[in-house]
Amino acid sequence: MFIQEFRSQFYEIIKQKKHALVLVNLDVDAVCACKILLYLFECDHVKFSVLPVSGWKELRDTVEAHSDQNKMMVLINCGGTRSLIDTITPPDDVVFFIIDSHRPFDLDNVFDDERVKILAKREEIDDLNCPPMNEIYYPSDDESEEDGNSSDSAVERSPTKKRNRMADIEQRVAKKQRRARWNKQRGDHLWNYYENSWYSVSSALCMFELAHDLSKSTAELLWCAVVGVTSQYVDGLITDERYISTCVDRLRVHVKRFNHLADSQKNLVDRLRISFDKELALPLYRHWSLYSSMEHDPSIVCRLRLWTQKGARDMHHFLADLGLTLGDCQQLFSALSSEQRKDVVARLQTNSDKYKLTSTVFGSFIASAGYCNSFNAADFARALGVQLEVACTGESAESNFFSALSTMSAFLDTRQKRRNPKLVQCGIETCKTFLEAVVREVYVAINQNHVLPTGAFLLVYMSQGPDLRFFTGRHSIASFARFLLRAFVTASANKFNGRPLVVAVPLSGAYDGWYEVLGIMPLNTADMDGHNKSFIGRAFDRVCDRSSVRVERDHFDSCLIRLKAEDRGRFFNALQAVLETVA
Amino acid sequence: MNALECEFLAENVLLDIVPNFTDDVVHLICGDVGPFEASMVARVPAWLALYLKRRHKCRIVPPDWLTVNGIQEMINTETTQEPFSGVPAHFMELAHLLLRECSDDVPDSDQLKTLVHDMWDSRVAKMRTSTVKFLQSGEQRAELNNLTQMEITYARTSLRAATNHVNVLQANARDSR
Numbered sequence: 001m002f003i004q005e006f007r008s009q010f011y012e013i014i015k016q017k018k019h020a021l022v023l024v025n026l027d028v029d030a031v032c033a034c035k036i037l038l039y040l041f042e043c044d045h046v047k048f049s050v051l052p053v054s055g056w057k058e059l060r061d062t063v064e065a066h067s068d069q070n071k072m073m074v075l076i077n078c079g080g081t082r083s084l085i086d087t088i089t090p091p092d093d094v095v096f097f098i099i100d101s102h103r104p105f106d107l108d109n110v111f112d113d114e115r116v117k118i119l120a121k122r123e124e125i126d127d128l129n130c131p132p133m134n135e136i137y138y139p140s141d142d143e144s145e146e147d148g149n150s151s152d153s154a155v156e157r158s159p160t161k162k163r164n165r166m167a168d169i170e171q172r173v174a175k176k177q178r179r180a181r182w183n184k185q186r187g188d189h190l191w192n193y194y195e196n197s198w199y200s201v202s203s204a205l206c207m208f209e210l211a212h213d214l215s216k217s218t219a220e221l222l223w224c225a226v227v228g229v230t231s232q233y234v235d236g237l238i239t240d241e242r243y244i245s246t247c248v249d250r251l252r253v254h255v256k257r258f259n260h261l262a263d264s265q266k267n268l269v270d271r272l273r274i275s276f277d278k279e280l281a282l283p284l285y286r287h288w289s290l291y292s293s294m295e296h297d298p299s300i301v302c303r304l305r306l307w308t309q310k311g312a313r314d315m316h317h318f319l320a321d322l323g324l325t326l327g328d329c330q331q332l333f334s335a336l337s338s339e340q341r342k343d344v345v346a347r348l349q350t351n352s353d354k355y356k357l358t359s360t361v362f363g364s365f366i367a368s369a370g371y372c373n374s375f376n377a378a379d380f381a382r383a384l385g386v387q388l389e390v391a392c393t394g395e396s397a398e399s400n401f402f403s404a405l406s407t408m409s410a411f412l413d414t415r416q417k418r419r420n421p422k423l424v425q426c427g428i429e430t431c432k433t434f435l436e437a438v439v440r441e442v443y444v445a446i447n448q449n450h451v452l453p454t455g456a457f458l459l460v461y462m463s464q465g466p467d468l469r470f471f472t473g474r475h476s477i478a479s480f481a482r483f484l485l486r487a488f489v490t491a492s493a494n495k496f497n498g499r500p501l502v503v504a505v506p507l508s509g510a511y512d513g514w515y516e517v518l519g520i521m522p523l524n525t526a527d528m529d530g531h532n533k534s535f536i537g538r539a540f541d542r543v544c545d546r547s548s549v550r551v552e553r554d555h556f557d558s559c560l561i562r563l564k565a566e567d568r569g570r571f572f573n574a575l576q577a578v579l580e581t582v583a
Numbered sequence: 584m585n586a587l588e589c590e591f592l593a594e595n596v597l598l599d600i601v602p603n604f605t606d607d608v609v610h611l612i613c614g615d616v617g618p619f620e621a622s623m624v625a626r627v628p629a630w631l632a633l634y635l636k637r638r639h640k641c642r643i644v645p646p647d648w649l650t651v652n653g654i655q656e657m658i659n660t661e662t663t664q665e666p667f668s669g670v671p672a673h674f675m676e677l678a679h680l681l682l683r684e685c686s687d688d689v690p691d692s693d694q695l696k697t698l699v700h701d702m703w704d705s706r707v708a709k710m711r712t713s714t715v716k717f718l719q720s721g722e723q724r725a726e727l728n729n730l731t732q733m734e735i736t737y738a739r740t741s742l743r744a745a746t747n748h749v750n751v752l753q754a755n756a757r758d759s760r
Contacts, residue, residue: 043638215603216639261687271686 001113002120003097006210010097010119011040014072019047021070023062023078025556026054026397026473028231028384029101030077031404032204032224035412036211037074043216052401053078055554060088067094077101077203078556083108084116099203101232102556103531104128104193107136124200131189138182196533197558199237204228205250212254219258219272220412223377226251226274226365227408231381235475236482240362242530247363252276255365272369272412279364280345283435284379287428290344291319291329296435298483302490307443322347375424383427384408386434389473434476437467442484451488451501456579457519458501459572460484471505474560477518485523498522500536502575504568514552515563517571534559543574584739589732593676594630599644601625602635629680636685643685646671649678651691654698661705667729675703675733710738718745721753 003009014020020041024034034050041048049070053059059078066073073096080100085108090096098109098118109116111133120128208225211217229251233243255274282300285293294300294315301307304314319329324344328336336344349361368374387404407423441462445451451460462471462480471477485501500522504515519536537558544551549571550564563571595613601624608617616627624644627635635641647653648671660668671677678699686692710730717725 214639 001117002110002125003117004121004125006119006206007213010117011210011214014074014097015044015046017072018045019070020049020072020074021066022048022050022074022076023053023059024050024401025077026052026388026401027077027475028381028388028404029202029204029228031384031388031401031408032228032231033076033099033202033207035224035405035408036204036207036221037076039221040207040211040214040216050405052398054397055556056082056087057554063088063090063094067091071095073097074099080105080109080118081197081556081558082106085112090115099206101199101201101203101237103198103200104196105130107131107190107193111137119206121206127200129193131193135182135189136186138179195538196535197537198531198533199232200531201246202228202232205246208254209250217254219274222251222254222258223272223274223365223367223412224408225254226367226377227381227384230364230377231385234378234381235385235478237532239530239532244363245530247276247365251365272367275366275368276363277366278349278361279366279376279378280348281362281378283382284428284431286333286374286376286379287425288432289330289332290324291326292432293333294329296439298486301439301442301483302486305490307446307487307491322351375421379428379431380424383424383431385475386431387427389476390430390434390470434470437470438476438480438483441467441471441480442487445484446487446491451484453496453499454572455576456499457575458485458488458496458499460501460503461515462503462505464506468505468508472516474518474555474557477503477505477516477560478520481518481520485520489523500579502536502572504563506565507562511562513565515565515568516560517563518560520559539575539578542578543571546578547571547574549574584732584736586733586736589673589736590676590680592732593673593680594628594633596629596673596677597626598629598632598646599624600627600632600635600641601644602641604640629677633680633684636688643681643688645681645685645689646677648674649681649689649695651694651698654695654702658698658702658705661702661709665709667706667709667727669729670702670706670731672731673733674731675699706734707737710734714738714742714745718749721749 022034022037024030038048038050040046049066051062051066053062059075063073067090071094073094075096075098077100079096080098081102081104083106084090084096084098092115094115096116098105098116100118105118105120105128107130109118110130202225204225205228208217208221211221229243229246232238233240238246255276258274282290282293282297284296295306300315300318304318305311306315316326319326324347328340328344333341352361365377366374367377367380384404384407387407388400390400403423407427410420410423413420444463445460450463451458453459462468471480481501481503484503488501489497500519502517502519504517507514507516517540519534519540521532521534521536525532540551540553540558540561543549544553544561547570549567551567551571552562554562601622602619603621604619605621606617606619608615611631613628616631617625619625632641632643636643648657657668657670678695681689682692682696682699689695713725713727
């Protein structure tokens, strides 16, 4: 069932029950939404427990383990895309509240009125185009009526028996035809509804708007929402237009309000100031040197083909053309004087068109607090994302989740005003090593021709090596995949422009002998609605239904699955067949 | 007694708040507070005011003396006169609490922080000089007016240790005679 009044139908109910179990998916948007929700719970003395879940199996186990004590469960960024009641089989008195940015929602969840409640606003419900309920579930009233009619007619055993029987048979045939037509229509509806999967508005933003309704919003919560939205943009889950429209429509109002408050009181020092400005799209450039940042930026790498030997020289020419000295570029950005910084940024902005560099600048949020360095929302989102997924030796996903949550809390801690950006800076350092690993793997894949164009799609196996420890989760593998697809399309002179890319990463440890497989859509495919719709998840599902490969479809994102190594040949052949019919 | 305890004791001072909720009288051990009416000023102990503030349920009205001009005047009287000047009760603790927890309700909180610290510095300097003078003079009693709990706490340990030492030395001197 859809809930549109977040405050009265969700928050007040949980406040009355005074206890909630919050289950959170392992992505940055969910971590931010969780932080906002926990802040609201702390303000109102609602007891809560937080647990991260990484897949459907873990969700089921956690719900089973905790369902006798917790009757109210809040699922953040998980659980919306499959029928919750069927997959998890919870006990009858547990109520689930789902705040999920994955779409489309499973129709069983949408039409379950008692136990599953999905938080979504009017515009999103309209966007979803759910088929009406009576076209999916066979209306049982009709059937009982018809049975009643036929039994009534059977009772009347009169001279008109023969005529009645003819009418009876005709009725039954007509009913069967109607049923067949209804089934076909239902099949069409389901096909159209489930065909694509995409991401919609960030859960962190929904939670922030709830906080605003409760008049408990602060600049810190706004920053959480901002990081959530930016993480969707950085991961390529939403299109540019949708990001800009979200920023302008929904976030600008709040940013202005908090800045106005801060300005009117001239409290610049300790308060968190969030500003929206044009920023360079180079990753982590504020915490790195411009040169390194450009070396790891997909658009510049692909434009200048830095994987070739000529590439490095081209880079120097490019910088000379821009009028930037090599010394300036290779120095730490924070070590440059402020005039130099502004000069560099201005040059890159003005010359981006000349070099056909798409998206050198984008509107982004910057947080500055106290006298420490200011942080860009995109860098923050990247740092958190890497912290969530790059497992340090011996640490589990759960501890990664809690360390990411504490990084966010430490940065925003307002109570003792001991705002500690150290954890964020550690995260940024890890992100730098991650980006270096990504670039290395991309270069290896391109130079050694690891990308195999197999008909309808491009396939690449990642090779074993020390860099493999970075690529364990959706964010990391997807960053690699997007980078590689862009580089490969440029390297092969746009021959393979319209093909999706499938990446297979060998796993180790508990899943030795399995591959983590992720598929991404071809470049520049945005739907007319402005969503990045992907049919890869559906294609994987169909392959698994048709052939008997050993696959674990455990992740909440349907584009990511686990495949047994021996079955990979059959899987990819079947995928080829499925994608050919689509394309 | 240390600074944290002084702060705890200071939280008993009554402050004005503007709540954003409506509620009946609340019966507490220290007395009754309320009834609360949204946007109407209520007078509550400071600890309750901070508790409500943290839960975004009220806005704290800073006391009259916590303004730039007010504190500037206090600093002027302090630096021009030799004896301690009269200050509001629990001045330092309250100023500290309010500037830390509700800096959005207090106008010019940055400037106020430096001014309050200046005030503290001048009073503590006076404390130090008078302590030294007292110990050098060898008197048995001294009387100081207008001290607050914080300054007493600040001086207590060192003054106690110093006078003990002086006593021991004087006793030794007497015994040796």
